[in-house]
Structure formats: C-alpha cells, structure tokens
Amino acid sequence: MRINRRSFVQGLGVTASSALLPTSLFAQNLTQNELPIPVLNGGESQGGSQHYNLQLQSGTRQFLSGLTTETLGINGSYLGPTLHLKNGSDVAMSVLNQLSEPSTLHWHGLHVPAKADGGPAQIIAPDTSWQPKFTVNQKAGTFWYHSHLLNKTGEQVYRGLAGMIILDDEESESLEIPSTYGVDDIPLIVQDRRFNEDGSFRYVGMHRDVMTGVFGDRILVNGTTSALFTPSTNKVRFRILNAANARTFNFAFADGREFSVIATDGGFLEKPVALRNIVVAAAERVEIVVDFSDGGPVDLVSLPLEASSPYSTTGMMRNMMSMNTETFTILNIEPQSALQRSSTLPDQLTSIRRMQAAEATRTRRFELSMPMGMGRMGRGGGGRGMGGMGGEFLINGKPMEMDVINEVVPVGSTEIWEIHNDSMMMHPFHIHHGQFQILDRDGVPPGQEEMGFKDTVKVGPGQLVRFIMRFENFSDPDTAYMYHCHILEHEDNGMMGQFTVV
Ligand SMILES: [Cu+2]
Structure with a gap:
C-alpha cells in the first residue's frame, strides 16, 4: 500500500478542486491500494467446447485495515474471475456450490436458453453442481454474472457473488482499440458497501434500506477500497460495471476531461460518443476510452445527480437519497512516467440496424x-x-x-x-x-x-x-x-x- 499524498493535501484544504471534502459522507482511507485485476478465465478446451469450472465459496477479506469481513466469492474470497467467452463457441459451465446455503448463477445479458439462464428456478443446492450448456451467439460486449436467488439476490451479491464476463467476436478482435486485458483494457467492477464496527458487511438494517435500496459509504473497485490505477499507456479502455445493489453513478473525471463511450450493455456503439459524464444505473455497463497523454494524475469520480436530472428521486423520497448529492472518488489514477502509445480510435466501431x-x-x-x-x-x-x-x-x-x-x-x-x-x-x-x-x-x-x-x-x-x-x-x-x-x-x-x- 502507498501513502495517498493527494488525500493529505485535500484534507489540509490546499485544493478543493475535486472529490472529497472533509464533510463528505464518504469514508476515505489515507492509503491507496493498487487496483486488483480479476483473473481472466477463458475456460479449458475439451471435446470441442470451452469448460469453465466455478466454485461458489465463502471466505474472508480485509477491506478495512485491521478488520476482517466475511464474504462470498467465485473461485476466490470475493467476486470472481472475469470469464472470457468467444462468439460461436460451445460453453459448458460447471458451478459447484460449496456454500452452506442455496444459490444460483445468472449470466446477465447473455442470450441463452431459459434452463441455462441461472434465474431463481435454477437453484444450486449446497454441495451440488449445476452444469448449463449453451452456444455463444451474440455480439462482443461486457456482461456479468451474479447470484439470482429468489428474495436473496441482494444479500448474496452484497456479500460478493458477482463477476465480469468479456465476450469477443471477430469484429472486436479486428478493431484497433485498446484490448490488452489488465494493461489498457481494464475491468472496473464498481460497488458501494457499508460496514459494521467489527468489519462485517452491514446489509439491510431498516425500512429505508429496502425503499431506496442499500447504499454504502465505501466505494469498492474490483473488491478494493481506495483503489489506485497507474496507466502504462496513453489511452485506456475502462469496462465499467455498476455492480452496486442500488446506487446510480454519474461517472466523470475530476478535471472534466472528455472521454469516448464505445460500448454499452449489449456491445459496441456504431461510433464513439464523446462525453464528459455518463449516468450508469445498477447493472448497466459502459466501455469508455480515455486519454492520459498529459501524464497528470486525475481521479475517476461520481458527480451528484442534479435535482433536474430525469433520474433524480422526486418528492419526499429525495431526502432519503442524500448520498447521491455529492461528488466522490471512484478510482485514483496516476499515469506512469513514460506512456506507451496505443491506437487511435476508429471512426466506426460496428454497424447497428435500428429496429423500427x-x-x-x-x-x-x-x-x-x-x-x-x-x-x-x-x-x-x-x-x-x-x-x-x-x-x-x-x-x-x-x-x-x-x-x-x-x-x-x-x-x-x-x-x-x-x-x-x-x-x-x-x-x-x-x-x-x-x-x-x-x-x-x-x-x-x-x-x-x-x-x-x-x-x-x-x-x-x-x-x-x-x-x-x-x-x-x-x-x-x-x-x-x-x-x-x-x-x-x-x-x-x-x-x-x-x-x-x-
Ligand atoms: Cu426499483
């Protein structure tokens, strides 16, 4: 872990330009943790299909220094590997439930038969495994997987049962865009969580938690608080997954720099769209490409949702949503001193026939x-x-x-x-x-x-x-x-x- 010099500076009031003011509702560590990159799991080729072995397991994590949190994960203690799928390939999943409770695993956004979907009916009892098969048949994009147990989805996802899916096709592989996983193609699984004093997750505690959905005062990116990413290339593609239970993020960079949106839930946009902020609700994904050529540090933040936003809570419920009224940091970014040049974005990413x-x-x-x-x-x-x-x-x-x-x-x-x-x-x-x-x-x-x-x-x-x-x-x-x-x-x-x- 490294000392976060910028947080000290902000705390002294020398700069109030971005992110966290001392009165923030958000807790902030004075140390930063290197952004972890989930393992990329492309499965094993057997008999003409790709086999993925997934184990739902319980574990512990130290999200907060000196405190242990009981967690759930897939092939690990919290969250799971990034599953890499290829369009056209036959997939054989094996999901072994090593938990002491039933669960399910849903492939969010994938076009698969209902029996392979992993919804509330496809319960995986403890100590049993579920083995859905399907052929990947859709365009490249960023998807995810998570528990979908009836009445318990929120709790199981909160504890960690989720992960990213990256689907590639011939088109995505031929495009000149940042696509080296973990180098210039970076998964960002963004969640908010809150903790009890003993370090345990504090899930639903009161009526309001159900009304608004559960909001947390700590931001986790790929399962880590106060995450720091140090780009080694001048352009970086972030695959942003809002894996929060309830919170809507309004992503932007602290200096207001422009970025290019290249994909949303189901794959590429026809052309990159230049924006300075984008509102991403729970379960939505966006892929953005941002330029760090200037070499300076900049934070990925979430801006307030203005009262005038069409997505802002109205009426008497607005008071209950106060945690969407301030700017807070998602990811600290400090580019390395010499940046590799990555490709410029093409004008055209794909073609989409608009349905009438x-x-x-x-x-x-x-x-x-x-x-x-x-x-x-x-x-x-x-x-x-x-x-x-x-x-x-x-x-x-x-x-x-x-x-x-x-x-x-x-x-x-x-x-x-x-x-x-x-x-x-x-x-x-x-x-x-x-x-x-x-x-x-x-x-x-x-x-x-x-x-x-x-x-x-x-x-x-x-x-x-x-x-x-x-x-x-x-x-x-x-x-x-x-x-x-x-x-x-x-x-x-x-x-x-x-x-x-x-
Ligand atoms: Cu709702």
Whole structure:
C-alpha cells in the first residue's frame, strides 16, 4: 500500500478542486491500494467446447485495515474471475456450490436458453453442481454474472457473488482499440458497501434500506477500497460495471476531461460518443476510452445527480437519497512516467440496424410501483423476503410469484415493451433472454450513447420508456425468464415478473 499524498493535501484544504471534502459522507482511507485485476478465465478446451469450472465459496477479506469481513466469492474470497467467452463457441459451465446455503448463477445479458439462464428456478443446492450448456451467439460486449436467488439476490451479491464476463467476436478482435486485458483494457467492477464496527458487511438494517435500496459509504473497485490505477499507456479502455445493489453513478473525471463511450450493455456503439459524464444505473455497463497523454494524475469520480436530472428521486423520497448529492472518488489514477502509445480510435466501431416500431407485432405495458409511489399508497400487505420491512414492490399491480408466468411471448416475434414508472424514484428495468433497443423516453429518442443494444434501462420517476426486442432462438414453455428492477432490494421484495418464450 502507498501513502495517498493527494488525500493529505485535500484534507489540509490546499485544493478543493475535486472529490472529497472533509464533510463528505464518504469514508476515505489515507492509503491507496493498487487496483486488483480479476483473473481472466477463458475456460479449458475439451471435446470441442470451452469448460469453465466455478466454485461458489465463502471466505474472508480485509477491506478495512485491521478488520476482517466475511464474504462470498467465485473461485476466490470475493467476486470472481472475469470469464472470457468467444462468439460461436460451445460453453459448458460447471458451478459447484460449496456454500452452506442455496444459490444460483445468472449470466446477465447473455442470450441463452431459459434452463441455462441461472434465474431463481435454477437453484444450486449446497454441495451440488449445476452444469448449463449453451452456444455463444451474440455480439462482443461486457456482461456479468451474479447470484439470482429468489428474495436473496441482494444479500448474496452484497456479500460478493458477482463477476465480469468479456465476450469477443471477430469484429472486436479486428478493431484497433485498446484490448490488452489488465494493461489498457481494464475491468472496473464498481460497488458501494457499508460496514459494521467489527468489519462485517452491514446489509439491510431498516425500512429505508429496502425503499431506496442499500447504499454504502465505501466505494469498492474490483473488491478494493481506495483503489489506485497507474496507466502504462496513453489511452485506456475502462469496462465499467455498476455492480452496486442500488446506487446510480454519474461517472466523470475530476478535471472534466472528455472521454469516448464505445460500448454499452449489449456491445459496441456504431461510433464513439464523446462525453464528459455518463449516468450508469445498477447493472448497466459502459466501455469508455480515455486519454492520459498529459501524464497528470486525475481521479475517476461520481458527480451528484442534479435535482433536474430525469433520474433524480422526486418528492419526499429525495431526502432519503442524500448520498447521491455529492461528488466522490471512484478510482485514483496516476499515469506512469513514460506512456506507451496505443491506437487511435476508429471512426466506426460496428454497424447497428435500428429496429423500427412498425416491426413489432405486439406492445405490452408494465407499471412499476412501490409503497411510496404515487397512487399506490396502502395497497400492499406485508413485506417479502425482508421480514415485513419492505411492503409491496409491484409490476402491473402484482408481486413476483414463483408459480405464476406473467407473460407468454411467441418465439421469433418482435415486441415493444412499455415500462411506466409510477413511483418517485428511478428503477433500472432489466430483461433476461436478450438485448433490446430503446425507442424513446416520454416520446423522445435517447441520446447517441443509448443507441446501442441494452439489457437494462433507466426508467425515471413518472417516465414511460419504450424498447423493442426480438425474442428468438430459444423456446421453452416450462422454464421462465425474468424481468425486474435491478435495484436488488426492490427485486427481492417483489418488483419482478416471469415470461416464457414459446
Ligand atoms: Cu426499483
């Protein structure tokens, strides 16, 4: 570990330009930890397919100096390896559950058969293994995997059951972009956590934790607090995964420098999009390329969500979300003294055929509501999964029920799904099975950075978001896919539904 000179300087008030003021709600260490890079696991080639061996295990970590935290992980004590998949390859996963509790492992964003999806129905009992097989059949991108156990997803992800997936195809391998894993192609799994005084994770403790989702006062990147990255190249590609349970990040660099967004959830944008900040909700991914040629240190930060943001919590709930009202540091960055030159970005990254609304044969509507939502007061009974603290989080007036299939979608069809948010806070809506394109929010097409394929979409308070999606290749009348809010405490308390593709 190294002494963080900049934090000392800031503490003395010499510079107040960025990040953490002394009054910050965020705890800050005075030491920095080198950013760890998760092991890249490309599987083993056997009999024509790639075999991946994953073990869910419990362990301990020292996130805070001198304190031990009990954790969960995959092939390690916290989080898991980065799984490297190639388009077209046959994948055989083997997931051995060495925990003392059941779990599942869901491949978030992957287009796979329902039985291989790892949703709440594909329970892996302790001391058993789950062996789904699928053929990778989609464009290159950054995906992830995580526990999806009914009513327990939030807790198991909080304790560490998550990891990144990098999918490559011929196109991604031929592009002249930073793509050396761990050198100029850097995974950033961003999470917030809070701890008890004994070092243990402090998960849901009160009603508010369920209402807003659980927020933490410590930022972990790849499982490490106060992470420091020292680039060795002038351009770096960050694969940013918001793996927080609830928090929305508004990523930017402390000096306001521009960066290029090259990919979102389902893969590359057609062209790089230059931005100075980007709002990323829980479960969303963005790939950005940033230039460090000037050699100076700069922090990756999260800016406040302004009250005027369409994703800001409204009404009386806004007070409960005070932790999204300040700037805080995500990653300290100090470029090395001599930087290798990496490629310049191409003008064109891929081509995307925009689906037209007229291609859809059916429109379905989904109403998201929560106990304090407008017009839904007093509807719910007791809580679900959280011992009565939650109240009812509903989609179309119904909470998740394992034995109810809410929607049946014909295989090969194209549909528009309208998601209406009837509450005071933003919900990131996620659908399994495939990738969609956002048509519009309240009738307005999204910005260029949301014109690529997506599997999770921000639906602000009161908003109506429409997306279009093809449901193809896999049909199974007996096994459902999920759609749900990706604020995990909302999902665990009912804001989830099931659909089959038949
Ligand atoms: Cu939600």
